[in-house]
Amino acid sequence: MFVKSVDASSYVKSGEKLFQLLDNFVEEIGEKNVVQVVTDNGSNYVLAGKLLQAKREHLFWTPCAAHCLDLMLEDIGKIGRVKKAIQRGIKLVGFIYNHTLALNTMRKYTSKTELVRHGVTRFATTFLTLQRLHKQKNSLRKMFTSDDWLKSNTAKDPKGKRATDTVLMPSFWNDVIYTLKVMGPLVRVLRLVDNEKRPAMGYIYEAMDRAKEAIQKSFNGNEDKYRDVFAIIDRRWDCQLHHPLHAAGHYLNPEYFYANPQIDDDAELISGLYKCIDKLSANDEEVDKIHGQLEKYRRAEGLFGMNAAVRQRTKSAPTLWWKSYGAQVPELRNLTVRVLGLTCSSSGCERNWSTFEHIHSKKRSRLEHQRLQDLVFIKYNQALKERFESRDLIDPIVLNDIDESNEWLVGEEDDGAENEFVFDDDNLTWGEVANVTGANEPITFTRQNTRFRKEAASMPSSSRRIRVEEGDNEEIEDEEEEQIYKLNTSEESEGGEEDLEEMFDDDSD
Template identity: 55%
Template sequence: MTSVEKSTSTSPRRDPGWKYCHLQDPNNKHNVVCNFCGKVTKGGVYRAKQHIVGGFRNTTKCNQCPAHVHEEIKEYMLRKSKGNARTNIHEIDAFDEDDVDDTEVQSHGKRASSSQNSNQITTKRAKQRAFVDLHFTPNLEKVVQDKREGKMKQAAISETCKKELRDKAYREIAKWFYDAGISFNAAKLESFSLAVEAIGQYGPGMKPPSYDELRGPLLRKEVDHTKELVQSHEEDWAKHGCSILSNRWRDSVSNRDIMSFFVSSPKGVVFIRSIDVSNNVKNANGLLHVLDQMVEEIGETNVIQVVTDNTSDYVAMAKLLEAKRPHLYWMPCAAHCLDFVLEDIGNLPLVHRTLNEAVFLNGYIQNRTGMVNMMKQCTRGRDLPRFTVPRFAAAFLTLQSLHHQKSNLRKMFTSEEWSKSKWAKKQAGKRAANIVLMPKFWENAIDVLKIIGPLVRVLRLVDGEEKPTMGYIYEAMRRAKNATARSFKENEEKYGHIFDIINNRWACQLNHPLYAAGHFLNPEFFYSNPKIRQDEVVVRGLYECIERLVPSLELQDKIIDELALYKNAEGLFGMEMAKRKRNKKAPAEWWRFFGLSTPNLQKFAVRVLSLVCSASSCERDLKIFKRLHSKRRNRLAQERLNDLVFVKYNRALMRRHNWRDAIDPVLLNDIDDDNEWLVDMEPSGGRFELVYYRRRSRV
């Protein structure tokens, strides 16, 4: 007889585990000693078997156990768990009769009663089920997705049995929405579906989180989780570069000037923090200190550009920042620059008068319920839009909508119902009717749409978050100007002053080397327009970017040498597949696929073409901040407020990034085509008049 099997070979117990372990104290059924390594495990023979087999979280594996013993005990445990759905060795924690032996014998040596034994077994099984439910319940996101795709439909009899319980749960959830005044749109969030699924997996008797738990430990846990997600972006910042986006706004609740910071990269936009800059609001050196600290935190080698407003204090700060940080750019927000272009055009007498009349007409109808109902009878139930964005583009979209409903509005203001209404007799009503029935207003509206339409399309392009636009803004502005010129049949007297406004703004705010470099490196435009390689402004912009963004002189020379392959479409650039994909893939993605022949140029091109042109992401922060920091909650601690904004905003940004399509290229056809406001003809007053065909707008 071996020493391993001493003291246990004569044991009356049937479990083979007793061959390889023994009790430390005959009076203590729980402390068991391993015969191989001498480790004492607490929990009876079952825990000792886990120690021998290994792979369990409850105890460490015995390193001195022979292989044949390991396999013997493992096979026994699997056989014991047969009939259970969980047969994986890491999931075995099933009920074992030898564990009952340890709990059935009382300290006085008497066997417990059958009722006590039954209760103990039931309690143990409940604990074991709870452990398995904790670690092996299905993934929430996968369950919700499968339900949406119809992959987890229950049997008809189960649906019938659960219908009443489901209806009851729905009513209680609805009551909570009504009591708390929560927007119905909250039910569309995926997190709502995940929360309901998690509650269902817990089962009956779940205690809801308390007020203090929600504002304390649970919030801190979510902040930590969100920080982990943000940290996952840092590798992308180092690999492809990133942009720091900043926006400054006034918090009317606490009367503070708040500056928000975001970091944008190909992996998405993340919110970093908002800080109080009330003391630095008009101080270029103060703004420099704040932004320079952010560059230092993100890493100067990772930051390609800093995008902010283009106010005078930011312009002064930009010169100081670029002098201190010689290998990054400051960029004014392209969306704000285009807003200024549109506002300058809006100050022209014809445009200003026409837009004011359109805004008055729209407001007059929208502010009177009776007028809205009367209009819907003529428009087949369609309403005029209500725009809340504080931008010049809102007035343009109002004019666009009115022009689309031109014939219906004329029908309404010439109807008998209108002539008999109380509004037809009032001064404001007469003014509204004159606007609609005056041919000159509609003629001016067409001219305004010709002028502004293409620029609004460019604004929508740079203001979006779906795709990087650095490689498109240069071409988009050129096509917008060409579309305007064609819509006026190249009559420069009608649009020359408009081009002067655009050129002045472009020269002082939008004429940037990064735009030129993006234009040169976009294969869709470079290979279709041979003039680009001869355009001194574009080529100079490319070379300036290389000198500033690539500190190493050796790498600069390698990039210049590799440009020849790109220009001549040699190497992978010359493959038929690469040619076909020039206008079918996003520029940065095209370079990742076909730029391997020029690795240094490829890295530079991807970093430039992955950049955004505007800081529009920052503006959504204002809405979230105001929603969380209302007058009713103005005593909310600043730290907790920052945590709430940090969690909510980053979750929203990640949802938007998951929905976007960054692979397909940006399409400029709607800018390049003939002015889209004018695509059809209809007779009006004895002559044919161009009519705008309305497309869906995203502005």
């Protein structure tokens, strides 16, 4: 629930000051009532969290899982072909929405289905942008090869030509598919930890494993295609996301514990579990009791072995399962409910800012801080109460959507867009269209490449059509691209447009 807000703008960059703020708040709430403190992953918060753990030995500091996953996606976005797909996709959508004719034409061919514009707050929005582009691929291809577009003045503008080339470029769609395959499962995990209705502590460990399996499956086990992605995932998981609470949550979730006979062989899980028991227990006597009670859980003895308990392992929310069948192990049950009832993310608290913005309008801009805080207290906690009352108490979180996150891409290769047919009853492919129109990978010049630019300018037009693959670290810059398009289309643009119009006019007659 929302308790109060603090204006920390004057010292938010100081880890020591943040520690004092958090420590005072823990003191106010009562240390025995606090299991974990979740913050952003900035270095100032990391320092504050470590200082807090050092002083308060019975609570955990954990980094925000949603922020960790967002940083993971951001790192993946720096991979060469992913970076190109994102840059081109964002520019394409931006171009369409910045030009009225392009926007109206797009809406005509997509039956008024809107594209998703990139958001700066979360890197995951780039996935949504590319996902919608991919779903509208055929509609966009029809649009950019239609008379409505080709005969417009906007299509003859350098940026319009660049948008046309992007849509007709097979390598762009190949890169889009690759990006969706590596990001899709991780975006599903992000949605899991970002929800405010059901706690995800008992699921994040399994969710990350399933995300990696889904990525591996989508490339048919071709390690060369996902090796760099797995390196990024493992690095972020090991240094930021993996935490004793996540391990304990996985071990104490009956759905996954009883489904894995080798779970006790996982030293990482067992270590995390024991760390949680030590930290969250009041004394050594309670620690010893919990270790003894663990054996009943492991062997499914007593109430844990009832037919109903066995059936409910996968049907009931883990906290409810423990409350229903853990009466014979009260200390272990109480600890487990505290762990499995935890969130993994602070993103729900970040959404308080939208509440602040809604209340802090121009008419109320002079409200004193206490009055403003009271209004937010009422609004946010009322929404929290409504979510609590409407939540599903019985059903557990289902991770099948992570397993199936790339199912809609099955059969789509990240190197086969050029072989897709333009018409169902004809052998014309989009690769042939790209060759005719010159919509292949364009030459990208850097500012250090002036010598090559001069040599290219002196080449015959046929030689200038040779495309050079972009380097992984090169930016696609507007100014340079316009120079490229002027160079590559100065002698052939009219012919390319005529070829394209003729090609599609012939087929439509």
